[in-house]
Amino acid sequence: MNLALLSLAIPLFSGLLLLLGGRALRTRTTGFIAIASTLASLIAAWLALQEVAAAGTTLLLNLGGWETGLAIRLRLSSLSALLLLFTALMHLLIGLYAGLSRAGINRDFWALSCFLHGSLAALWLSADLFNLYITLELLGLTAVAMVALSGSKAYRPAANYLILSLAASLFYLLGVALLYGRYGELDVLLLAPRTEADVITRLALLLMTTGLMLKAALWPLHLWLPPAHASAPTAVSALLSGLVVKGPLFILWVLWSEVAPPTLAQQIGPVLAIAGMIALTAGGLSAMRSPHIKTLVAYSTVAQLGYALMALGLLLTWQLPQMHIALWLFVIAHGLAKASLFLAAGEMQASLGTRRVDGLRGATQTVPVAMFAFAVAGGSLIGLPPSGGFLAKWVLLEPLLSQPQNWPWAIGVLLGTLVSAAYIFRVVALSFDRARINPPDINPDRVGHWLALLPALMVWGMALSGEWLIQLLAGGGV
Amino acid sequence: MSPELLPDLTLILLLLIMAWGALYAPQRSDAMTLFIAFGVVVALIWARLDAPDLALAEAAIGAGLTGVLLMHAARALPDELHRRNRTATYWGALAFAVVATLMFLAHLLTDDSLLNAGLLDGETDMTPRLRSLADATMGDSGVEHPVTAVLLNFRAWDTLLELLVLLFALSGLRQLFPRESAPDDHATSRWPESLALMAAWARVLAPLLVVTGGYLLWRGSSAPGGAFQAGSLLAAAAVMLRLTGLLPPLRWSSVWLRLAVVAGALFFLTVAAITGIWGEGWLTYPAAYSGLLIISIEIFATLSIAITLSLLVIGEWEDLRS
């Protein structure tokens, strides 16, 4: 357990020290320290994963050594270890881009990035409802701070995001208060067997779900996301879409698959699954119609989260805990692919000097590597084999195709695939239009483009480790 | 309805009226003033519900510091585009809130689950299980005051993260003052020359606040008080001194300021790491030193809370620029 905590503590310490150092440290040194700490955290997370895999069960820790029920408990399952690893990996990839690409980034990015990393780690490990509330607040504040890095054009979407984020946290907190009032527990594992399907519990769960859906930008509470993610700096958008919205999703999953009584879970399952289907189609259609590149990518996040929502909904409806494998494979595949998509979009915007999708004409000639990254990442989002996205989709589709009465859901998934293909092809087709090329403003930044490609290559490499991933998620569970 | 409920009913009615006003008063400055008054009434309610720690914190933070924040906002944005909120919205708000509230009240009166809940099997004592564990273990916590024991020992991880919340909010605020911007961009946020009377009053009040804050910090181990209450009083003193110009700008470029801001979280995290790696466990205080550790953590935390809150409330371009 100490390794996991180390993975959590290293970024927090680094962030604090970077803040302390301030301008005394040169920008290069700041970036170097941040990336080094991310790497150290990655190694610690990898070792923690080995530890959990070897132990074979979930590891629990009572903070402060107090007895179970009094202490805040931390939980290290193979999933949380994997998420720790994933978080560190994403921060490393995006940090390398931020540090090495010509565009560079505001020096304040580094401390905030370390803080974001630490907040997410604290969230993955926590098994206490109120502690999760605080991690949500940490996450929200850091995310807004990072959006504000863009400068004054980002202030309005950031302010809107913050207000809604605070309101959502309070919904969640009120729900926690009611659950504590009803059952006298805050620990997830102790609460789980005690919950009953009565009015107060329903109300509490409803409140918490509303808050979490807003924070995770799940349809229909997603409207804040496109402006916020589109106006943030490129590296920040990648972190936001790839990681930040997944935190509340994790809590939502823990809430409904563990804390809620099965009867209530089965009632809400279909609702979530249908919301997921609508997210896929509505988000995809908005992406198709969007004139700006980054807004297109942001709407793609809304759409892709629909898959996660469907996986969660169907998991609850049929009470198949194994479907969480699909959910988390989606999260990882989407995170990597979305990072690549945003980084590539940012690079192309910078090189071609345009924010519009039309400006990508002939991009395969002017900015080939970045366009390739976009296409490869897009392929994973669509679910082309053998990418990570395909793996996740296949695990989701298997139970859907096995029985005829589940085919409507399968059709929903396939519809989503078609819509994703549509907006990806929209961009790729334009880029092949070599008749009317949009000439680049500046020479493409080779390093930046290749770094943008890296996450996309990794998500396609996911299929190689697919068997191991599935076993890890299946065996460990929560 | 017994007559003992009269003060409660008065407070409740007062609160509802103020909430309404804070939301729907035509002038924004009226709304802000009512909101500050709302904070004061809430502090009274905390006192009425036997929550002295909260009353202290609410009065300082909710009424005091939030008030300064809002007043500053009122100055920075003097005109509000007057939007006619349709009357239907008001009545809609009332109807919606009343209906839902009545439903909740009806549920409370018919179903005992929330009021008598969390019973330990077979007992009739209205004590949640978590709480009873806390009561039983209080003696081992190193302090006598239950709330402090919970905050700094049983649920210390929450408090550590909370110190980080303050820090992250300040980090966010700093992004609004980029190095490239000139003082003129922030000109309207300058504080006015204050009245001589206020300066004189500040000179008397500030030391009192500092002493009271220190007292609350020390007292927190055995009676209501603690790091947050003390920190917010100190922040109030700093705000007052800064407003009257008696305190020069706190400069972010100074490493001492940065150290003060970071000290609380850094110390707490270091204690956690040391106990985790070389001790019995993460945040497990050694039994003999728990009281001492708690007070040391609280001292650093008070310092950080005071400075961070002051910067959050009145930090300006001179204080915060990179």
Next chain:
Amino acid sequence: MNTLPLVTAIELYLTLGIAVFLLSLHGLMTLHDPIRRLIAVNLMGAGTFLVMVSLARRSEVPDPVLHALVVTGLVVAISATAFALRLIIAATKADRRGGKPEP
């Protein structure tokens, strides 16, 4: 103060908390001015804390766990509110400089 009839007063305060929460939620959804929306969010917080403190008062000696949670919540609320308010001011100024209409 300790003679207040426990059950009835607590029910009243619990209900008050929910009422304030709902009232401010409606305000959040219908008001346009960002500062009023921020006030609404703060009121939602106050409502939530009212619920928590009333629940704490169910027993003769109030529940220190809930009190500790509310202290934490108060500090979180002020931090976030301070940041949000400054952000709103900065956003409004930026909109004015850019000539955009305010929400």
